[in-house]
Amino acid sequence: xxxxxxxxxxxxxxxxxxxxxxxxxxxxxxxxxxxxxxxxxxxxxxxxxxxxxxxxxxxxxxxxxxxxxxxxxxxxxxxxxxxxxxxxxxxxxxxxxxxxxxxxxxxxxxxxxxxxxxxxxxxxxxxxxxxxxxxxxxxxxxxxxxxxxxxxxxxxxxxxxxxxxxxxxxxxxxxxxxxxxxxxxxxxxxxxxxxxxxxxxxxxxxxxxxxxxxxxxxxxxxxxxxxxxxxxxxxxxxxxxxxxxxxxxxxxxxxxxxxxxxxxxxxxxxxxxxxxxxxxxxxxxxxxxxxxxxxxxxxxxxxxxxxxxxxxxxxxxxxxxxxxxxxxxxxxxxxxxxxxxxxxxxxxxxxxxxxxxxxxxxxxxxxxxxxxxxxxxxxxxxxxxxxxxxxxxxxxxxxxxxxxxxxxxxxxxxxxxxxxxxxxxxxxxxxxxxxxxxxxxxxxxxxxxxxxxxxxxxxxxxxxxxxxxxxxxxxx
Ligand SMILES: *[C@@H]1O[C@@H](CO)[C@@H](O)[C@H](O)[C@H]1NC(C)=O
Ligand SMILES: *[C@@H]1O[C@H](CO)[C@@H](O)[C@H](O)[C@H]1NC(C)=O
Ligand SMILES: *[C@@H]1O[C@H](CO)[C@@H](O)[C@H](O)[C@H]1NC(C)=O
Ligand SMILES: *[C@@H]1O[C@H](CO)[C@@H](O)[C@H](O)[C@H]1NC(C)=O
Ligand SMILES: *[C@@H]1O[C@H](CO)[C@@H](O)[C@H](O)[C@H]1NC(C)=O
Ligand SMILES: *[C@@H]1O[C@H](CO)[C@@H](O)[C@H](O)[C@H]1NC(C)=O
Ligand SMILES: *[C@@H]1O[C@H](CO)[C@@H](O)[C@H](O)[C@H]1NC(C)=O
Numbered sequence: 001x002x003x004x005x006x007x008x009x010x011x012x013x014x015x016x017x018x019x020x021x022x023x024x025x026x027x028x029x030x031x032x033x034x035x036x037x038x039x040x041x042x043x044x045x046x047x048x049x050x051x052x053x054x055x056x057x058x059x060x061x062x063x064x065x066x067x068x069x070x071x072x073x074x075x076x077x078x079x080x081x082x083x084x085x086x087x088x089x090x091x092x093x094x095x096x097x098x099x100x101x102x103x104x105x106x107x108x109x110x111x112x113x114x115x116x117x118x119x120x121x122x123x124x125x126x127x128x129x130x131x132x133x134x135x136x137x138x139x140x141x142x143x144x145x146x147x148x149x150x151x152x153x154x155x156x157x158x159x160x161x162x163x164x165x166x167x168x169x170x171x172x173x174x175x176x177x178x179x180x181x182x183x184x185x186x187x188x189x190x191x192x193x194x195x196x197x198x199x200x201x202x203x204x205x206x207x208x209x210x211x212x213x214x215x216x217x218x219x220x221x222x223x224x225x226x227x228x229x230x231x232x233x234x235x236x237x238x239x240x241x242x243x244x245x246x247x248x249x250x251x252x253x254x255x256x257x258x259x260x261x262x263x264x265x266x267x268x269x270x271x272x273x274x275x276x277x278x279x280x281x282x283x284x285x286x287x288x289x290x291x292x293x294x295x296x297x298x299x300x301x302x303x304x305x306x307x308x309x310x311x312x313x314x315x316x317x318x319x320x321x322x323x324x325x326x327x328x329x330x331x332x333x334x335x336x337x338x339x340x341x342x343x344x345x346x347x348x349x350x351x352x353x354x355x356x357x358x359x360x361x362x363x364x365x366x367x368x369x370x371x372x373x374x375x376x377x378x379x380x381x382x383x384x385x386x387x388x389x390x391x392x393x394x395x396x397x398x399x400x401x402x403x404x405x406x407x408x409x410x411x412x413x414x415x416x417x418x419x420x421x422x423x424x425x426x427x428x429x430x431x432x433x434x435x436x437x438x439x440x441x442x443x444x445x446x447x448x449x450x451x452x453x454x455x456x457x458x459x460x461x462x463x464x465x466x467x468x469x470x471x472x473x474x475x476x
Contacts, residue, residue: 022223022245022284028245030346031318034067034070035324039255039291039321040323043075047098057111058112065341068114069225070113071115076097079128090135109147117151119153120155126157136213143224151226153226155231166204201235206230206234207239226245229288232273240285240287242285249273253266255299267310268369268370271388275355275371275372281314292307294335309442312337312343313377339418357403360373376406385399394436401430409429415443416446426448
């Protein structure tokens with residue numbers, strides 16, 4: 001029996017006018033999972049690296065968990081020649097990719113995986129290689145011909161003529177909500193004129209630059225997942241969903257807990273922004289809080305765990321950025337956590353976890369060292385709660401069920417620990433556990449009778465999926 005509530009759910013899941021529904025009915029519906037070369041190799045890449053990563057994704061069991069994209073980042077093309085002077089196509093660097101990119105794609109496809117590539121909505125990439133601005137159609141067609149499955153589209157070297165009239169760069173403020181009046185241009189160029197009230201950011205040049213590539217990809221003869229790396233500029237959270245599958249919300253990530261290293265940011269400043277900007281993610285479109293640093297730098301094991309749990313909870317794309325050869329078992333264990341991946345990839349509930357309480361600071365405080373600590377979200381396996389300890393000592397964290405959306409103080413619940421996969425027992429009113437410095441409690445809560453915490457039945461969910469896929473098939 002389809003109730004009104006269920007019918008509303010179906011409508012909410014379809015969201016046809018909002019998200020970019022892919023022609024194949026599934027690409028980009030859920031957050032992307034895979035591996036990207038930048039955090040580990042930067043420019044020191046070649047075909048051997050990607051084929052090795054492809055093999056390892058399979059042998060380490062990561063492919064079976066859903067990590068299916070092998071993504072080439074910057075520096076893959078010929079830095080001197082840039083483009084073929086007859087066809088205009090970007091030339092691969094044949095010392096790095098001796099048989100060209102199509103050969104790498106073919107080999108990756110043989111492994112049952114997908115190949116991603118990188119370009120830039122400017123004249124040059126961040127590393128000074130050929131950018132796609134003004135060449136979008138040809139480049140999208142070339143990527144499709146090569147068998148590319150994913151495009152990360154960066155935002156460096158934008159010529160003045162393509163610069164926005166108003167500036168909204170979320171990183172350009174420290175401590176408070178992003179200022180509408182942004183005089184602190186990172187490029188040193190002041191933009192003292194704030195956008196008029198109610199300004200429509202789809203009239204910005206950033207929107208144009210990203211939309212032209214979106215159209216070019218859609219016109220190409222291939223489904224290519226579109227990852228817009230525009231660092232949250234020009235309020236991309238208001239429009240990224242309509243033209244792409246994911247959009248970066250902030251500057252580059254760095255493997256430190258808090259603070260900033262050069263132009264890149266630790267985990268807590270990013271989570272602070274995410275504590276406020278979670279509304280635009282759902283099926284077919286995901287706010288991207290940047291690639292995973294799990295396994296890198298000086299993070300402690302608890303910090304590695306928090307990073308993964310929270311990025312999974314935010315429904316950020318889960319793109320591994322650590323070397324897979326010789327990966328430590330504890331790092332592989334974190335990246336392979338089934339409960340957390342299941343939340344990130346849930347086929348029924350598309351919304352990310354949201355903060356329901358800040359904890360250390362009063363609710364809705366902007367704070368780049370102590371952002372929201374208490375988060376929750378629904379999946380088809382129950383209600384998930386994430387409790388982060390931002391302090392430097394072990395803390396007892398109490399989950400008051402009455403505070404968690406969807407739970408109450410009267411019902412008895414079964415609590416599962418997402419880290420161990422074990423049942424913790426049966427609890428009423430609250431659940432408490434000690435959480436180490438910078439660690440995150442991750443639990444999944446269901447009703448005692450074994451029912452999911454929501455009242456919807458599995459059969460109905462199956463129906464929703466079928467309807468959704470049928471709809472997506474006819475949509476494009
Ligand atoms: C967390 O990721 C980095 C963290 O791996 C690694 O350098 C670090 O070793 C790891 N921590 C632990 C304890 O394994
Ligand atoms: C490929 O790149 C890796 C990592 O930078 C390097 O160790 C290896 O020597 C390179 N191989 C070739 C054939 O260039
Ligand atoms: C075009 O490229 C070829 C090969 O790289 C080169 O030999 C030739 O001089 C170039 N022609 C022009 C007009 O730049
Ligand atoms: C699209 O690609 C398929 C194979 O991938 C090919 O058979 C078909 O001719 C192509 N169509 C166009 C319009 O290029
Ligand atoms: C997100 O949605 C909530 C609830 O509707 C609202 O209070 C909040 O202002 C929204 N945040 C942003 C950044 O739009
Ligand atoms: C990591 O620790 C080492 C040794 O203490 C230090 O030299 C390095 O700068 C640290 N790296 C980061 C990213 O903080
Ligand atoms: C962030 O919150 C912590 C904990 O309340 C506080 O000590 C710190 O001063 C705050 N930082 C800023 C910049 O307000």
